[in-house]
Amino acid sequence: MTDSNSPPAANQPWKDLLTQAFSARAYSYSPYSKYKVGAALLTKSGKVYTGCNIENVGYSATVCAERTAIFKAISEGETEFEAIAVATENGGLPCGICRQVIREFASELTIIVGDIEGRYQVFTLSDLLPYSFGPEDLISS
Ligand SMILES: [Zn+2]
Secondary structure (H helix, E strand, C coil): CCCCCCCCCCCCCCHHHHHHHHHHHCCCECCCCCCCCEEEEEECCCCEEEEECECCCCHHHCECHHHHHHHHHHHCCCCCEEEEEEECCCCCCCCHHHHHHHHHHCCCCEEEEECCCCCEEEEEHHHHCCCCCCHHHHCCC
8 A cells, every 4th residue: 555645536426525635635744653644624605624634743732634624614613514524544534532523513424534545434423423422411400
């Protein structure tokens, strides 16, 4: 398996979003893990926000591609999301922290995870984070 930013196969329904995730992956700052990740977040208004993983020598300061894209969108006033595509070398799934961040805004978000061979899987957030803790759980009487 080579490390490239190959676009996914042409007949995929989420091709455009995955292609944008792979384009964002090219900007990954990952000198420590060498694990490049890109993400493309589609809002309900039709905009796409992209992100890449950004590592830090103080490892806990590292941020994932998914959160980069989500925080970019939130910081520009977008809070309703349709889907997020995630591009990695081997189809690695979003981490637990990203799943919880997604949960804050979109409990049924469609999550498309693609690899550099053109394979992809489609999930919903509730597939990846069942029995989750969300904003409605904090509402007090
Ligand atoms: Zn993550």
